Amino acid sequence: GENVEQHPSTLSVQEGDSAVIKCTYSDSASNYFPWYKQELGKRPQLIIDIRSNVGEKKDQRIAVTLNKTAKHFSLHITETQPEDSAVYFCAARRGGADGLTFGKGTHLIIQP
Amino acid sequence: DAGVTQSPTHLIKTRGQQVTLRCSPISGHKSVSWYQQVLGQGPQFIFQYYEKEERGRGNFPDRFSARQFPNYSSELNVNALLLGDSALYLCASSLAQDYGYTFGSGTRLTVV
Numbered sequence: 001g002e003n004v005e006q007h008p009s010t011l012s013v014q015e016g017d018s019a020v021i022k023c024t025y026s027d028s029a030s031n032y033f034p035w036y037k038q039e040l041g042k043r044p045q046l047i048i049d050i051r052s053n054v055g056e057k058k059d060q061r062i063a064v065t066l067n068k069t070a071k072h073f074s075l076h077i078t079e080t081q082p083e084d085s086a087v088y089f090c091a092a093r094r095g096g097a098d099g100l101t102f103g104k105g106t107h108l109i110i111q112p
Numbered sequence: 113d114a115g116v117t118q119s120p121t122h123l124i125k126t127r128g129q130q131v132t133l134r135c136s137p138i139s140g141h142k143s144v145s146w147y148q149q150v151l152g153q154g155p156q157f158i159f160q161y162y163e164k165e166e167r168g169r170g171n172f173p174d175r176f177s178a179r180q181f182p183n184y185s186s187e188l189n190v191n192a193l194l195l196g197d198s199a200l201y202l203c204a205s206s207l208a209q210d211y212g213y214t215f216g217s218g219t220r221l222t223v224v
Contacts, residue, residue, distance in 0.1 A: 001171070032210070034212055036215075043215040043216060043218060044215045045215070046212050046214070049212050089154045089155075091154070095209075096162075096209030096210030097162075097167040097168040097209055098157075098160075098168055099147070099157025099160060099170050100147075100213070101157070102154030102155050102156070103154055105153070105154055
């Protein structure tokens, strides 16, 4: 089955700096790659997603890039703010009936 | 509009007991998926239901079962509870199979 590796497990950046979280996946048939943000004690929230026919997608301060050949995708957050502090999960999915396979998460800490 | 609602929010059960968790998707959403999230890990896929039929199943034992009703709400049942079943159980709602998810706030199950 699919395996998703996520790095780093913890990332501490200064407020205003950029943060990058990287994921690799194993199944070349995967075609949907969402990113979720989960604050302590709350539900995961979809922040951005990308499909395999697109190389990059941007939404304000958040962007995701996908390299299908290398089977990796990354989340980029620019101009980080204190409210960006949370655990971020990447995930991958083959088809609609398949579930998402999640990475182990990255704890992002924004230092004031 | 109401989001994804799950009940109960918290539950304590004894080993060997059975539990039923409930989920109401966003109005108009026809697909419901269930995930288990152990503390410190990413969610793990249990089931996907679409149009009242099971469309996908993760790597969980037969003690786990689910169903979807004509109004698209869903129940997750777990029999013969083990200590290791203690986790946050998340329900995810989507328009159809190949769409992004909205997660509910989850049911925190503790098995003692």
